[in-house]
Amino acid sequence: MPKPPPNPPSSEITPEAVYADRRRFLKNAALFAATAAGAGAGLVWLTGGLKPGSRATPRAGEPTRTGARARGPYDTGEPQTPFEAVTTYNNFYEFGSNKDDPSRLSGAFRTRPWTVVVEGEVRRPQTFDVDALLAAFPAQDRIYRMRCVEAWSMVIPWRGFPLGDLLRRAEPTSNARYVAFTSILDPKEMPGQRRGYLEWPYVEGLRLDEALHPLTILASGLYGRPLPNQNGAPLRLVVPWKYGFKGIKSIVRIALTREQPPTTWNVAGPDEYGFYANVNPAVDHPRWSQATERRIGEVARRPTLPFNGYADQVAGLYAGMDLARYF
Numbered sequence: 493m494p495k496p497p498p499n500p501p502s503s504e505i506t507p508e509a510v511y512a513d514r515r516r517f518l519k520n521a522a523l524f525a526a527t528a529a530g531a532g533a534g535l536v537w538l539t540g541g542l543k544p545g546s547r548a549t550p551r552a553g554e555p556t557r558t559g560a561r562a563r564g565p566y567d568t569g570e571p572q573t574p575f576e577a578v579t580t581y582n583n584f585y586e587f588g589s590n591k592d593d594p595s596r597l598s599g600a601f602r603t604r605p606w607t608v609v610v611e612g613e614v615r616r617p618q619t620f621d622v623d624a625l626l627a628a629f630p631a632q633d634r635i636y637r638m639r640c641v642e643a644w645s646m647v648i649p650w651r652g653f654p655l656g657d658l659l660r661r662a663e664p665t666s667n668a669r670y671v672a673f674t675s676i677l678d679p680k681e682m683p684g685q686r687r688g689y690l691e692w693p694y695v696e697g698l699r700l701d702e703a704l705h706p707l708t709i710l711a712s713g714l715y716g717r718p719l720p721n722q723n724g725a726p727l728r729l730v731v732p733w734k735y736g737f738k739g740i741k742s743i744v745r746i747a748l749t750r751e752q753p754p755t756t757w758n759v760a761g762p763d764e765y766g767f768y769a770n771v772n773p774a775v776d777h778p779r780w781s782q783a784t785e786r787r788i789g790e791v792a793r794r795p796t797l798p799f800n801g802y803a804d805q806v807a808g809l810y811a812g813m814d815l816a817r818y819f
């Protein structure tokens with residue numbers, strides 16, 4: 493296998509890979525600086541000390557000053573990464589490998605009509621129209637940390653529903669041990685799929701108990717709005733204690749399986765990206781440290797927490813496992 497592609501050519505981790513992206517990176521940096529200097533946001537965005545009403549980002553669905561939505565048991569109270577950054581600093585290789593490619597190149601992508609198939613080791617396989625699916629499983633708001641394997645992180649207010657609700661509806665058989673997810677294959681509409689960065693379609697997987705965990709959601713929105721295309725419309729996975737690449741976007745198929753399914757980044761670089769991909773500051777990536785991270789919008793690096801800060805809820809899933817081996 494050729495040397496796995498960097499995931500992705502990030503400026504601070506693989507400087508040698510950045511040459512081609514230099515121009516776009518500078519544009520991104522300029523955008524961030526502009527946002528930081530923007531009306532009312534000021535230093536707040538740089539320090540992460542956002543206050544409600546102090547920035548020029550959408551507020552629909554966020555907790556308001558009047559306390560319309562109380563913080564839920566699954567919400568972090570940390571400052572949310574501005575909408576502008578969440579929707580312009582993306583990894584979605586189907587649209588290209590630069591951070592601003594997905595927002596620049598996914599605008600015309602059609603996410604309706606859209607069907608999601610649930611099949612495999614289930615008693616009730618089903619094909620859903622995505623709007624029917626979203627109507628059947630009422631959305632909840634979840635403010636989660638997201639930690640990319642490239643050592644940057646964000647705080648994102650998602651809207652979605654627990655994956656477990658859908659899986660239980662499908663009635664997994666006693667053979668079901670894993671869940672395999674598949675993104676859409678559409679090289680005509682997705683320029684990145686006409687290039688060989690990765691094998692397409694993008695695929696991911698979870699162990700069934702991980703998939704059933706209440707923190708694991710299928711998201712259809714963020715910041716109280718429908719999910720922007722660049723963030724994985726119309727439906728994407730969010731598993732907040734794992735590296736971001738587990739959060740597969742634009743899902744068309746969910747299959748319950750007996751065997752551990754292949755996953756895109758693990759196939760591309762088995763020594764660099766594991767199947768489990770639990771956020772773990774003690775297990776470095778072969779080419780960089782995972783001990784700290786850069787929270788987008790902040791200057792100082794912060795320590796990376798085991799399981800991305802969700803250890804109380806999820807560490808039990810891995811009792812007795814060697815997490816350096818099953819990374």
Ligand SMILES: Nc1nc2c(c(=O)[nH]1)N[C@H]1C(S)=C(S)[C@@H](COP(=O)(O)O)O[C@H]1N2
Nearest residue numbers: 582583584585675694723736737739740741
């Ligand atoms: N189909 C697909 N899903 C994907 C990716 C991708 O390239 N293709 N990138 C992953 C990576 S590496 C990360 S960090 C997150 C980024 O999600 P965001 O752009 O919404 O922040 O999406 C993940 N899901």
Ligand SMILES: [Mo]
Nearest residue numbers: 640641736737
């Ligand atoms: Mo990532």
